[in-house]
């Protein structure tokens with residue numbers, strides 16, 4: 001399989017090139033040239049996430065000699081934490097897909113681990129620099145995934161003073177090959193610096209962007225939808241999924257998984273007050289509204305970067321959820337869903353509560369992060385402390401290492417090794 005650009009301006013590329021480039025040279029995003037079709041019945045004997053992953057991803061990696069040989073090992077090392085599908089106590093056919101049991105307690109761990117293991121498996125003698133601009137969960141997941149990977153240097157840029165102390169800790173707790181930079185500027189400044197680096201023709205460094213448009217982060221995300229679909233295989237109707245969404249990487253993966261032939265029913269997107277996708281689905285145009293800060297801040301996106309990949313296969317429905325609705329959902333989440341929700345997951349809860357129960361229709365709420373990541377929002381609403389997952393607790397105990405830099409590419413350049 002080769003990969004083409006959404007803008008059609010480049011010849012099909014190999015997997016390696018798609019992973020290392022991030023963005024296609026014509027400014028588009030890489031998508032698979034075609035989608036293989038599977039029969040869910042062929043998966044009867046495959047039970048674990050790594051087994052399912054290796055089998056589903058095989059055709060995508062077929063033409064890459066290095067990666068296809070190592071694919072099983074990459075899947076073993078990436079899907080090395082549980083992704084439980086739990087039935088909501090007392091409910092008819094509601095399930096929660098818990099994507100928050102990885103090292104940084106959010107679903108971005110899945111894509112980041114897989115990408116890191118692929119880049120690492122590509123080996124190569126020349127050292128590589130992974131760059132990531134982050135306003136929250138991405139940077140921590142990428143840092144954890146690339147930590148101690150040989151010959152790979154990671155540089156994380158975040159807007160200094162503009163993220164929560166616990167988020168900051170997850171970026172700065174690493175050291176060794178992972179460097180965190182607090183940029184005197186905004187998230188947009190961080191993104192601009194990364195872009196300048198990627199476009200720097202003179203630099204002899206090999207830069208890799210680990211932001212969420214990277215195909216190596218999207219493809220593995222299909223696996224947990226397929227896993228849930230296989231677990232619910234005996235249901236009369238294909239299960240529907242409700243997905244908290246911002247840049248649309250997570251929901252795109254669900255749409256692709258359905259395209260591969262797995263039993264996936266309606267796909268509903270839950271958005272926060274940044275309702276661009278809702279309007280786009282009504283009018284066919286993306287409004288130019290500015291980004292609004294909400295309680296579900298990892299979804300504060302007004303121009304979702306993956307929309308370009310989605311246009312030819314949109315989800316079934318999208319709904320925008322307000323901050324007061326999110327607050328209320330968190331307040332009732334423990335009694336209604338059997339667990340306290342993070343603000344992102346709460347948007348899915350709100351969307352579910354607007355749907356009527358239908359006989360034979362299962363709904364899977366996609367839980368994107370652990371509530372302990374957003375304790376300042378969740379704890380006052382549920383009225384008690386949220387216990388930290390052990391991995392997160394370990395990170396929070398480490399010392400912080402961070403440098404402050406001006407918001408220019410020149411300032412970052414001064415920090416490169418060698």
Ligand SMILES: *Cc1c(COP(=O)(O)O)cnc(C)c1O
Nearest residue numbers: 246247248249250298344368369
């Ligand atoms: C990134 C993130 C989202 C949004 O995911 P997209 O792939 O950008 O749509 C939702 N919830 C959490 C907790 C996140 O970190």
